Amino acid sequence: MLYINDKQVEIPDELSDTPLVQFLRDYLDLTGTKFGCGDGLCGACTVHVNGSAARSCQLVLKDLATAHITTIEGLKNPDRTDALHPVQDAWIKEAVPQCGYCQPGQIMSATALLIENPQPTDAEISEAMSGNLCRCGTYPRIRKAIHTAAGGQAHDK
């Protein structure tokens, strides 16, 4: 039994070999998780599995057992139900997106980073975010937005 955005989801037997990214997009209609490469190389399909960032194109449903999955649609503000998650707010404040296609994956990696490390340095951000490609070149604004969400300034630059 899988939990997706806190809801219990039954997996039909015939889909047990289906990659999570396709299940989210085509079965649950959660199209915020994007398909980019299908090979775990670009990060566009990043979700949280039990609170950690994972590439949903590399996960097959039958291997997920009782996992708790969070997608971009399931991100919540911890304090208020009527507000966006602080990372999403920071993304808007810093006007990060260009085409925007990679940004849900970037945001899922960033939120996972901030769970583990609430005040990351520039170097730690680079390390954690390097699996998420952006062809438009929004990396500097992503870094800035992560600092904004963390409520602080850059530490080592």
Place this chain on the structure above:
Amino acid sequence: MTNNKPLKQVSRRKFLVNTGWAAAGITLLSSCQSLLPAFPSTSSPELEDGLLWIQLMPSGEVQFLCPRMEMGQGAAVGLTQIVATELKVDQAHIQCQTPSTNDLPRFKLTVGSESIAVFHRPVAIMAARLREYLRREAALKADLHPSDLKHSNAGFISPDGSVISYESLVINTVPVILGDKDLETPAPALYFDTPTSDTSQIGKNWKHPDIQAIVCGKMTYSRDVKVPGMAFATVFHPPFFNAKLMDVNWGGAKDKPGIIDLVKDLENNLAAIVADNPFIASSLRNDVEVLWQSPDGIKNVTSNFDIQAHIETDDFEHELISTGNVDTPATDSRNTIESGYETPVYTHAGLEPRSAVASVSGTSAEIWCGSQDPFFVRDRVARLLDFDEDQVVVHPQRMGGAFGGRVFCRAAEEAAILSRKSGLPVRVQWSREDEFQNSYFQPPFSHHIKASVSHDGTIINWQHDFLSAPIITGQVPSNIAWAVDMFVADKGTSRGAISPYNITNHRIRYSDIRQDIPVGAWRGLGSAPNNFAIESAIDELAEISQKDPIQFRLQNLPAKNARLASVLREVSTLSNWDSRAPAENEGYGVACSIYKNETCVAIVAKIKIDHQTEDVTISDIWCAQDNGTTINPDLVENQVVGNIIWGCSITLKERINFEAGRSMQTNFDDYEILRHNECPNIHIKLLATKDTPPLPVGEAALAPVSASITNAVYAATKRRIRQLPFDYDVLSIDT
């Protein structure tokens, strides 16, 4: 690019040109349009094209049907700010919509950084015309003369102080639009031309209205489109260029439940499984054997040109410039350089692999896809289905990156063929591997530059010859390519090939040689490869002149390029160039360019070489850009940063190789693009030149990035990088 010197053609084209057949040939091509395949939408906007762009809705809000496609550049936002300025409405009261092809007359394809540069004025004029129409209506209503009314926020104020809102001018809830006869009135004055008004939105940092949808995962891209009752196709793409579908062995796929259609369409070169759910077709991929052949055998396409071998023939198809005497010998051979520079094949690598849904009936077709030219998609699909163009409607979607790579959409054509066959709406989604093999590419470039300087550092001689493939006409069908090649010197291939410097004895020649690889538009066309060669050679000349690289450039710039001189001085200040103090294994380099004869950019790069980790790192990029009036500084800065990162990426990482008629790169592990941890610190200064109209932005800053980096490597190592991409290994080879 040069304005006053027509292209001169030599060798096999000379006769045709001299007898005036070049112009006749172009005319012939365009006059036989009904016999020809669909063409991209290349006409600039005419006044009457804009009648429907801007509409006043019954709510009193303004609706802007933006004639530009959105792929991340944010042009729609800038144009909306212009509409809002002319109509005096705030962002909450204007809605920008992406039009379908049946909403507006055909508009120019979204390429070449033209959305603001070419469309700002037509959009401002149409908004101002709607404003004046509304003023006349308000005057009629109040029984006043239009000049009695003062324009105010979303309405007018009469002399007695009463307000006539836009909303009150809407009759019977019918949106207010302009008609042909509204174009007969004199062109109104534009607020855009006197942007001192407190309601001007020019220069404000509006955010994209879709930004919240994007960060919440609610934005719809082509890949997210769902049409009720649609079927799901898995398409088998040709495994090598020019492959022809011969047969399909469906194997176990034949009897599987859920299969709607197994398509073997030899005429359209299309094999596909169409299923009633999205899960089955892809799982059957390995059960199917598709047989492909090439009538001429697999083409062993090359991944590069060899200029050195070509130089000896002294035969180039086009001459861009020929002035003075290029054979004037330098006074001293030590004052001459002779150099080769090469760039490889690149691909676009936008993060969204293309997708489309098509719904075709006996008499009409609807297409949902992302394209830089939805009318071209419409016309191509119409020809494919033997429909009239008005029987096809394309609903364009926001694109997950385009960069020139989405002028047409093969996925939409595949979906249309499959939808007609199955009688259902059909979705086609390409994989990343499909993208790498089945898109068109940026062609390789090979340059030879011979140049000399006088003792005082003045360039006296510049001979630049280069080879590449036609880019703008790269995708014309093979049955007319011969005619195009006979008459057209591809201006995409030569974009940026004329250096901005003052050179007395000057010759630039090139050949655009059609290849067996698919070639088409890619960010900035030839500007980045051409600038890499030019600005590297300029750096060599500065070196042998023993001049500072920035001073050498300033010394050789003509007065007419004073704006470029300004950005060079600005980037010098921004980067503390004159007091730079590189440590060992560090270096600074500079390069500059004028994009499309308009946007001036100068870039300084700082690199570091780490012999322990065997890495070359770009630590900082400083960029000064003069793009004229900036409508939205925040979005422009985002574009400049994007160009710089793209430039770092092609300098250090990107290259496509072909073997056995296919791309050897199939995903982001063997075609790497710059990652977060490789991104330099970027420092940008936009020069405020309010007396200049908005100039191209989306590709401008890309061109000088590569040479600024490789010139920095030279400063650090005395090694001249002559081929892109490069890495540490090149520096460690003794030469």
